[in-house]
Amino acid sequence: MISSILITVFSVIACIIMFFLVLPFITVFLSLFGGEKIKTKEIKKEFDFGCIITAYKNADITKPLIQSLLKQNYKNFEIYLVADDCDVTGWDLEDKRLTVLNPQPALKLKAKSLIHAIENYKRKHDFTAVFDADNLAHPDFLKTINLYANNGMRTIQGQRTAKNLDTMYACADSTGEFYKNYIERYAPYLIGSSSVISGSGMAVEYNLYNDYLNSPEIQQGKEKWKKMLQEDKILQNFLVHRKEKISYAWDAVIYDEKVVSRDQVETQRSRWLFSYFQNLPNSTGFVLKGLFGLNFNQLFFGLMTVSPPMFILLFIALIFMVVGAFIAPAMGLGLFIAIGIFSLNVLWSLYLSKVPSQIWKALYGLPFFVLGQLMGLFKISNPNKNFKHSEHTRTVSIDEVLKNTPEKITHD
16 A cells, blocks of 8 residues: 555656656747747837946956947947946946946945946936846847837847857856757747746846836845845746746847856856755746636746756656666656657757857766756855855957857847
């Protein structure tokens, strides 16, 4: 009797694991029948963008990003650099479209920097665009975002991609981002749900973004310091809760610095993993809201965000597959097939993304990257002690990146 109950419980959990292994393939398959949501390429208005850059302790790393924004094939914008806890006495980059803010005392929290920037807007911009200090903007970034805004979209996530593929770890990190860009952002957007927000390279309608910054989650989170849920997750939860759809602009490219060592993997992934587990109640809530409220956007977004991180999902699936081979052979076989589908779908999504050759050549390094993620898993119990600010070192210009990058891939 007891063994029968255990096998039943095992089989139920195995079915859940199989569902999440196969879900990415179903998502990509359905997206092939979806369509780009851009209905017109007619530009009726050049929207006004307030571009916020948040820097912590190192303002100089933002100079290539600022220069890339100043080179935009678009004119209607202002740049606000929040140089938090930075020495800007020798700052030498000036432009009438650039405002450098050096808050005193230091804010030491990204959410506070974002609020500080908006409080110092020169005017009420139509959209707020957010960038990390290490980003670079493609010359057509704002122009492309403006096209989506002209199609009535209020929240637009750009495609964040690597500006450096110079180490095995950087390539492995970029592989994960290419995969997530397609599975969690582009494909859901094509089938009528919301893109998961990347954390930078997105633009949100001013009033909507201001409401988010004034939401209880942000206001309460300011007191939690590093235990605060990541800003990108609070934003996407806020938007989807309001039944807003988060669009994904494949051609609005933002270049992002990828990790170059295992230490950086541990540092970065420990924060991300902590935030994933912290956000599980919200993700589960969206699944239930979407299911009982008959809202596809909330349901599918909930499934995307509740799905376990790739290495955790595969690790658990392999354990259940081995155990299943002895106590429930049918479940073990099902998991074996599901793992195969999941693995092939990773390669399919990379193929559809037309990733650079360096990615394919560095796939051997994924196990080392996963090891770094596993080590990061052991650091999530004490955020205030273990979560460190990511140090950025790649000060390359947008011209250098474009010179070494294949022609921008479009999905028209």
